[in-house]
Amino acid sequence: MLAAAGAVAVVWGDLTPATPGWYLWADIVGGALACAGIWLCRRWPVAASLAVIALSVPAAAASVAAGIATLIAALYRRPPVAAAVGVAWVAATLVRFAWRPPGLAPYPVWALVGVLFGGAIVGWGIVARTRRELLASLAERARRAEADQRVRAEEARRAERLDIAREMHDVLAHRLSLLAVHAGALHFNAAARPDEVAEAAGVIRTSAHQALQELRAVISVLRESPSAELPLTGLAPLVKESRRAGMRIELHEHGVRFAGLPETTRRTAYRVVQEGLTNARKHAPGRPVTVTVSGAAGGELTVEVRNPLPAGREAAELATTGAGAGLAGLEERVSLAGGHLERGPTNDGGFRLAARLPWPHE
Numbered sequence: 001m002l003a004a005a006g007a008v009a010v011v012w013g014d015l016t017p018a019t020p021g022w023y024l025w026a027d028i029v030g031g032a033l034a035c036a037g038i039w040l041c042r043r044w045p046v047a048a049s050l051a052v053i054a055l056s057v058p059a060a061a062a063s064v065a066a067g068i069a070t071l072i073a074a075l076y077r078r079p080p081v082a083a084a085v086g087v088a089w090v091a092a093t094l095v096r097f098a099w100r101p102p103g104l105a106p107y108p109v110w111a112l113v114g115v116l117f118g119g120a121i122v123g124w125g126i127v128a129r130t131r132r133e134l135l136a137s138l139a140e141r142a143r144r145a146e147a148d149q150r151v152r153a154e155e156a157r158r159a160e161r162l163d164i165a166r167e168m169h170d171v172l173a174h175r176l177s178l179l180a181v182h183a184g185a186l187h188f189n190a191a192a193r194p195d196e197v198a199e200a201a202g203v204i205r206t207s208a209h210q211a212l213q214e215l216r217a218v219i220s221v222l223r224e225s226p227s228a229e230l231p232l233t234g235l236a237p238l239v240k241e242s243r244r245a246g247m248r249i250e251l252h253e254h255g256v257r258f259a260g261l262p263e264t265t266r267r268t269a270y271r272v273v274q275e276g277l278t279n280a281r282k283h284a285p286g287r288p289v290t291v292t293v294s295g296a297a298g299g300e301l302t303v304e305v306r307n308p309l310p311a312g313r314e315a316a317e318l319a320t321t322g323a324g325a326g327l328a329g330l331e332e333r334v335s336l337a338g339g340h341l342e343r344g345p346t347n348d349g350g351f352r353l354a355a356r357l358p359w360p361h362e
């Protein structure tokens with residue numbers, strides 16, 4: 001519409017007796033073709049723009065359309081190409097001013113106006129194109145950031161689920177195995193004295209209460225942060241309650257102060273011993289268990305749980321209740337703490353579970 005308005009204005013100015021006849025026809029034909037050529041400039045920005053610019057040399061009515069075509073070329077092509085089209089527009093304008101002087105001012109003034117106007121059109125187009133590309137780039141970055149955020153959120157949820165699974169297994173497997181041992185004793189010992197039944201029932205009640213307490217602690221960790229977990233002061237309480245369940249356990253701490261360990265190392269070591277005692281109670285009931293803790297600050301903390309396996313093909317009833325998830329989760333836990341877990345049978349027919357954990361200086 002702007003190009004058509006400019007063409008009509010030029011043709012209207014040609015309707016005077018002093019205007020040569022070929023000016024009028026050149027403006028009518030050239031202006032109409034130039035206005036039509038603007039429709040093609042988006043599809044072929046350079047070729048169509050150069051064609052419209054060429055029409056503006058004999059036809060002053062095409063000058064506005066030529067400026068718009070130059071702007072479109074600057075909007076859709078790289079700056080060097082846009083600059084070349086702008087130079088073509090300035091050259092065509094200078095030729096037209098020399099061929100058809102517009103009057104009102106000397107030629108050098110109109111030449112300067114043409115150069116400045118051409119530079120303004122090309123600069124406007126380049127700036128607009130750069131801004132549009134910047135906005136598109138920012139939008140693409142925003143989309144990628146959103147996609148990355150979704151991936152990170154999914155990975156965080158997956159890690160949380162793994163943490164929940166490990167924590168629930170470590171807490172509940174130990175307590176529930178104690179419950180199963182005492183309940184099994186009541187089931188198979190029908191002739192137990194009332195005081196023995198009462199004692200076993202008390203242990204079951206205590207273990208169930210402790211399981212609920214530790215489950216609440218795990219839930220509080222999920223609701224808050226890892227720092228909200230209950231402190232672990234030592235292995236003695238864990239060994240004591242396992243002994244009350246009938247296990248024979250030797251604890252060798254070699255002067256290691258459990259409460260002085262770093263939080264991550266202390267908690268991981270506790271879980272290693274807890275898992276080792278749970279597995280020994282399930283797979284080798286009645287067998288002696290040896291728990292050894294050794295190491296020094298600045299080196300490694302070694303936590304080892306050993307027990308002999310049942311003789312022959314003897315199998316424990318509770319051995320079929322596990323699915324191997326406990327040791328797999330424990331291996332992940334130790335790896336996350338920067339340590340290494342070893343597990344497997346020993347040469348003397350037993351089973352060994354050992355973890356080497358980093359023990360940096362405080």
